[in-house]
Amino acid sequence: MSRYDPAEIEPKWQAAWDEALTFKASDDTSKPKYYVLSMFPYPSGRIHIGHVRNYTLSDVIARYKLAGGHNVLHPMGFDAFGMPAENAAMANGGHPKDWTYGNIDDMVAQMKPMGWSFDWSRKFATCDEDYYGQQQALFLDMLEAGLIYRKNAMVNWDPVDMTVLANEQVENGRGWRSGALVERKELTQWFFRISDFSDELLEGLDTLDDWPAKVKLMQANWIGRSRGLQFAFSTVNAPEGHDRIEVYTTRPDTLLGASFVGISPDHPLAKVLERDNPEVAAFTAECRKGGTTEEAIETAEKLGFDTGITVRHPFDTAVELPVYIANFILMDYGTGAVFGCPGHDARDHEFATKYGLPIVETFEPIEGGIDIKAEPFVPQKTEKVRYTRLIAGEEIQTSEEAVEAAVAFCEANGVGQGVTKYRLRDWGLSRQRYWGCPIPVVHCETCGTVPEKKENLPIALPYDNGGEAIDFAIPGNPLDRHPTWRDCACPSCGGAAKRETDTMDTFVDSSWYFARFTAPRAKTPTDMDKAGYWMTVDQYVGGIEHAILHLLYSRFFTRAMIQTGHLPESCAEPFKALFTQGMVTHAIYQTTSDAGRPVYHYPEEVVSIPFEGKSVVVLKKAFEEQGMDVDNEAHRQAVATAFHDFPHWGVEVVPSAKMSKSKNNVVDPVAIIEQYGADTARWFVLSDSPPERDVEWTASGAEAANRHLGRVFRACAEIAESEVPPTGEDEALAREMHKAIRDVTLAIESFGFNAAIARLYAFTNALTKSRAGSETKRAAAKALAQLMSPMTPHLSEEIWSLLGGEGLIANAPWPVADEAMLVEDSVTLPIQVNGKRRGELTVPVDMAKDEIEKLVLAHSAVERALNGAAPKKLIVVPGRIVNVVA
């Protein structure tokens, strides 16, 4: 009998699948379709263990659905534009295109041995001329439909990447990729009108039942819809042209608690004032200087400057409120001006306390008793409160109700109107980079900005300067200084014109790739029939880090593509179900250098020695220092014993840390495959934790997974050859098999892959221990192979063929549990006394309640507990449990 040799069987079955075109998605629309997609990778050149987990998850689903009779689409491609390619060209010379395509080839070579069921015939990279040419066609259609426009705007400028960033791409004031402090700069940019879809994008979230609530919440917060009142205060002694100050508030119900008006340092009125008043100018300059780091924002003091201007209260013109310029008011939200209500807002309270402004209560808790001077009263908007200075509505109502009543009242009295505002801004897509999709427009002195003609697409990136290499080492955009590429004929008048040299944000590339996969070679961006059949994606799998950017942009894109006729109406939501997987982590082995700095060690540099029931982790170097041998058990024990005297041998183990090259705790999938095979890697990343949680990679865990697969192989190989006639244990094993089929199927359906694997361990144990006859064992082994096949496809194929299974296991229909075999004749009921388990009782399933009661009362444990007394109560839950209340 041969032994389990993944290096032999894995390439063999991969070749067999290729040969049979097993995973080539057919467009045969007679079958139910299932589109499962993993987020496509950036081609860094190396796959990492996170990819292994991600793609194994979608692979399990793809293979399970294929066995379930679906027409499965499980494609893979590369998100191939972006800065790293240009950085590599800057650092090491070479060309971004060569670097990228070289990396793609390397990555495909690393991915194929994993045995993922991708339909590689649909592979594309977003830097393929074919792909980005179609993207340019989409751009032109969206431009024509008014979904894209150009405007002069303050933008986030990343001084390291020398490009602009969208709001979503700025994290804590830093560029999401470079980490550089973002500057503000005024540029003419192209924008997607994503904010026109704010309501739709927000409301669409409610239909996404199979998305994590967390992601939906993050998107809802990002869109940030708020309902409020916009109105104007009339001013007293303000400069000409500023006789009104427009403010926006979500709390018009607290209007009678207003004690000041605050305007942004960038407000037009502030700009007028700073022109004539050096004090104002000094103050606003100070405000603008404010740091952008997280810390600076958090600790920034609330500062105000009393302008001397006042406004009249709209409902009590006798009241005049002072106007302050305040550093915490943003010009680009609302109107850049607010009224402050210190009684019911923490920030306003801080401000009013500092500048000695009145603090007026407008409502109080129903039971009263609150000191508004000491602390603002800010209850939930859904909580009922008693209004003491009421604008409209009932005296006792929720703030939610009061806001609506106040809006209606103000509108009726000619004081402003109710408006809905959003935090979501339009998506600026221009990037001043070379390695991206060129924006297909032309600037003509006569005609202005003119879209390219579709027949001129693709507008391809120039590879070089007419035979001379582009120098990527110069900062800035090479397209901008290219001698000839910019020059073109105006599509409108035919005169000399210049191309737009900005390229598109790479998030555009990933906003529609899922649609392109449904017809990757179509001569138009999509094929409506194919898209209509395959879309939407039934299950999307990827990291939570894309919760806002990629997923929100994609949801906008499908809507924009529907408007431009590139997707059917039914595709508004691109991803029906979303699954966000956790990270793969690994322990860090750390010591401290003489200088007190942490030193990180590779797993190979340390050794764990079992000692006195615990593990002692030491540096292997310690053995060398002592002239001892790591593999010598006596030496190991000697080191472990002497460990306390030599603390510098010891290694601190930081468990479950994110993998990082600088911490030396990265595991390389290629090395894992070489050592154990793909099936072991697949089995392990699925086995130890629920897929949405982080899982820690451990060498011992991987070895255990490998050992188990070897056990399964040997057991099944033995069963294949054995000839034992039926025995009395056949039925028991058959029942186990049907229970395993039921449980594993349910677990896979609910993404409980770790539970499925635990169940498969148990079933394997039952099979290897069983003394049933060969026929039954073979059936059980085949079922085991099938149930394992989504996780360990190569091993399963091998077992399947050893056992004489028909065709490829990948094509075999998923086993169905026989209900009759799941029904038990007898059941073991735990017996509780006062909720504590005291014994158990095995009875026929259909035994009557009163019969069970008799048996329970006669049970020795119950008799002992009752001690002759009658039970107060006797609860029998049929098939479950019995509880005696003494």
Added chain:
RNA sequence: GCGGGCGUGGUGGAACGGUAGACACAAGCGACUUAAAAUCGCUAGGGCAUUGCCCGUGCGGGUUCGAUUCCCGCCGCCCGCACCA
């Protein structure tokens, strides 16, 4: 600050309101072996102990015949957002 999530053995983790700790790792004991590796078997939450009993799912309460699970209040950790009017 706001919002969300999570706290279970030495570890990862299981448990429709119904036997807490499935399954696995690490550990220990044993078998096989000249020996080791591999493999196989057994033990294993803590404590007391003779059958058995007590304690135990972050802490404190509550609902229930019965709570890891539901409710209320704390504590701790993680994630997201954050001067958003």
